[in-house]
Amino acid sequence: MNVLIVYAHPEPRSLNGALKDFAVQHLRAAGHAVQVSDLYAMEWNATLAASEIPERVHHRADILREQEKLRWADTVIFQFPLWWFSMPAIMKGWVERVYTLGFGYGVGEHSDRRWGDRYGEGTLSGKRAMLVVTAGGWESHYSPRGINGAVDELLFPIHHGILYYPGMEVLPPFLVYKARSMGEQRFAAITEQLGQRLDTLATTPPIPYRRQNHGDYDIPAMILKADIAPAASGFAAHLA
Amino acid sequence: MNVLIVYAHPEPRSLNGALKDFAVQHLRAAGHAVQVSDLYAMEWNATLAASEIPERVHHRADILREQEKLRWADTVIFQFPLWWFSMPAIMKGWVERVYTLGFGYGVGEHSDRRWGDRYGEGTLSGKRAMLVVTAGGWESHYSPRGINGAVDELLFPIHHGILYYPGMEVLPPFLVYKARSMGEQRFAAITEQLGQRLDTLATTPPIPYRRQNHGDYDIPAMILKADIAPAASGFAAHLA
Numbered sequence: 001m002n003v004l005i006v007y008a009h010p011e012p013r014s015l016n017g018a019l020k021d022f023a024v025q026h027l028r029a030a031g032h033a034v035q036v037s038d039l040y041a042m043e044w045n046a047t048l049a050a051s052e053i054p055e056r057v058h059h060r061a062d063i064l065r066e067q068e069k070l071r072w073a074d075t076v077i078f079q080f081p082l083w084w085f086s087m088p089a090i091m092k093g094w095v096e097r098v099y100t101l102g103f104g105y106g107v108g109e110h111s112d113r114r115w116g117d118r119y120g121e122g123t124l125s126g127k128r129a130m131l132v133v134t135a136g137g138w139e140s141h142y143s144p145r146g147i148n149g150a151v152d153e154l155l156f157p158i159h160h161g162i163l164y165y166p167g168m169e170v171l172p173p174f175l176v177y178k179a180r181s182m183g184e185q186r187f188a189a190i191t192e193q194l195g196q197r198l199d200t201l202a203t204t205p206p207i208p209y210r211r212q213n214h215g216d217y218d219i220p221a222m223i224l225k226a227d228i229a230p231a232a233s234g235f236a237a238h239l240a
Numbered sequence: 241m242n243v244l245i246v247y248a249h250p251e252p253r254s255l256n257g258a259l260k261d262f263a264v265q266h267l268r269a270a271g272h273a274v275q276v277s278d279l280y281a282m283e284w285n286a287t288l289a290a291s292e293i294p295e296r297v298h299h300r301a302d303i304l305r306e307q308e309k310l311r312w313a314d315t316v317i318f319q320f321p322l323w324w325f326s327m328p329a330i331m332k333g334w335v336e337r338v339y340t341l342g343f344g345y346g347v348g349e350h351s352d353r354r355w356g357d358r359y360g361e362g363t364l365s366g367k368r369a370m371l372v373v374t375a376g377g378w379e380s381h382y383s384p385r386g387i388n389g390a391v392d393e394l395l396f397p398i399h400h401g402i403l404y405y406p407g408m409e410v411l412p413p414f415l416v417y418k419a420r421s422m423g424e425q426r427f428a429a430i431t432e433q434l435g436q437r438l439d440t441l442a443t444t445p446p447i448p449y450r451r452q453n454h455g456d457y458d459i460p461a462m463i464l465k466a467d468i469a470p471a472a473s474g475f476a477a478h479l480a
Contacts, residue, residue, distance in 0.1 A: 010290035046286040046329045050250035084335050085401035086326055089286045093329030119387060140461040144473035147359060147452060147462040149396060153474055157394055161325035212387060221380040222387040233384035234393055234474070 001032045001202060004073035008039045008080045008091040015179050015187075016134055020079055022191045023132070026198050035069055039090045046093025054101040066098040070124060075201050076168065078158075079132040081179065085154050095162055104166050112220050118165050120211035125167030128201060131155065132194070134179035142177070151175065156235040160209055169206035171197075208240040216240075241272045241442060244313035248279045248320045248331040255419050255427075256374055260319055262431045263372070266438050275309055279330045286333025294341040306338040310364060315441050316408065318398075319372040321419065325394050335402055344406050352460050358405050360451035365407030368441060371395060372434070374419035382417070391415065396475040400449055409446035411437075448480040456480075 005023060009016035020036070027034045037044075045062065052060075059067075070076065080087050099105060108117030117125075133155070135142065142151040155173060163170045174197050176190055197204070210216045216228050229237055245263060249256035260276070267274045277284075285302065292300075299307075310316065320327050339345060348357030357365075373395070375382065382391040395413060403410045414437050416430055437444070450456045456468050469477055 010288065011293060040287075040290075046333060047280075048250065048323075048328065048330075050280075053251060083288075084332070084339070084405075085397040086332065088288065089329045089333030089336055090288075092324070092326065092332050093286060095324050096329055099324070138460070138462070140463050143463060145464040145477055147457055147464075147478070149400065149478070150474050153393060154397055154401075156389060157325040157397070160389065161394075165324075217387055220378070222378070223380050223383060224385040224387075234390050234476075236474075237385050238387070238389070 001074045002072050003027050003032050003034050003075045003077065003201070004069050005034065005036045005077045005079060006039070006091065006094065007036055007078075008088045008094075010040045012041075015176070015182050016079065016081055018187070019132065019134075019176070019191070019194065023077065023079070023194065023198060026191075026195050030199065035072070037066060037069060037094070039094055044090055044094055045097070046090045048093065048096040052097060052100075054106075059100060063097055063100065066094065067100075067103055070098070070127075073127060075128045075130070076124075076163075077130050077132055078163075080134075082133050082135040082154075085148065087158060099162075099166065107166070114213060115220055115222060117167070118212060119160075120164060120167060120209065121213060122165070122167035127168045128171060128206065129163040129168040130171040130197070130201065131158065131163075131173040132176075133173055134176045136180050137177060139175075139177040142175075153235055159207060160235070160238060164207075164209050170209065171201070171204050171206055210238050210240050241314045242312050243267050243272050243274045243315045243317065243441070244309050245274065245276045245317045245319060246279070246331065246334065247276055247318075248328045248334075250280045252281075255416070255422050256319065256321055258427070259372065259374075259416070259431070259434065263317065263319070263434065263438060266431075266435050270439065275312070277306060277309060277334070279334055284330055284334055285337070286330045288333065288336040292337060292340075294346075299340060303337055303340065306334065307340075307343055310338070310367075313367060315368045315370070316364075316403075317370050317372055318403075320374075322373050322375040322394075325389065327398060339402075339406065347406070354453060355460055355462060357407070358452060359400075360404060360407060360449065361453060362405070362407035367408045368411060368446065369403040369408040370411040370437070370441065371398065371403075371413040372416075373413055374416045376420050377417060379415075379417040382415075393475055399447060400475070400478060404447075404449050410449065411441070411444050411446055450478050450480045 007020050024034050107122045110116050141148045144150045159170045247260050264274050343363050347362045350356050381388045384390045399410045
């Protein structure tokens, strides 16, 4: 299997750096091919420029390289620390610049009966994706009634809107809380759990998001049909 | 009133540029003082560097200037196009770099009985904030059962996690959908609506998020107490 790790942390000697190194070694030892896009080490340009706006786009070499890696990959792991309840700006800028018109969006027929190939279809369909996320707060702070907001809702815009949108199946995330209190024993336990997730990338059931073009949504209003989970609303309604 | 507009769009001759210019003129005509942080025009550095990690921080001049503008402001407007269901990377990088330890987080007593001054208290308490957001999709796509996810949930990580966290009251957002189909007539209607929102910045009731340190949450677990909205979970549970 080909695995791309898109990784964002400014400090190599960090928990994130150690978890990324562990993942690379673990996957290679299992016979997989691994590429890493280490965004800080690459000094990735996070800012989508006016010259990259669709109508006038000439794709730069850095973007084409990342698109090639995505095409090569069977599975894409996005690893980052949760900063202000989302991915770091450098990774958000990777998405904005790499997901170009015709690659990340604007794929397929756009008409009143078909709003493109997205949400389960698209350039990256057939691939799998998983987030590996560290957070300074406690697990309870991110629980369904925790003050920071439930983690599955905080990650929905990434899971559904960035990974599932261009077609990838989304695996449940691997989360590390209290990331600032990490002794040797806890690190060993966490890498063992992460190793199990890496060993089962091909077999773990994905989050069952509804596909756009398979009858659940009215097109072009793109609202769930009245008879589909009639009592549900909000993010959870998009789970089959 | 002092109003700071933090603005991110790469193209001055865009709908966003026109709305920003309208807001500046409208607010000044009403006698308010306005500053604009035009992040693209400023060539804002979006990438939080290892040298800016808390333990070794030496605040750079660009950060200190933005913190000074925030201290000066009574109201802060964040205006941006919704890219991949969140703010542009350049604005996310503004948050990451300007919200330094002791300014944006890590404010106040941190103990088992008080987890800092945040979520309704903090450096920016007493100020008001409002998002002005454009989206290419239709309003129905962002409705409670729309495929993109309900807009109030998509914006929660920004509203609650970035604006309310350091103490600002959060006004309901001003949203423009179908941003790519904008004739003169529609633009006139939208600026009239925006003008009304700008005229009522001081009086519009804020979103009633629960305050962290006023009895609704167990500390330090930071979970809503069992008798507070006992049936609620997810983002909506944090509305009083």
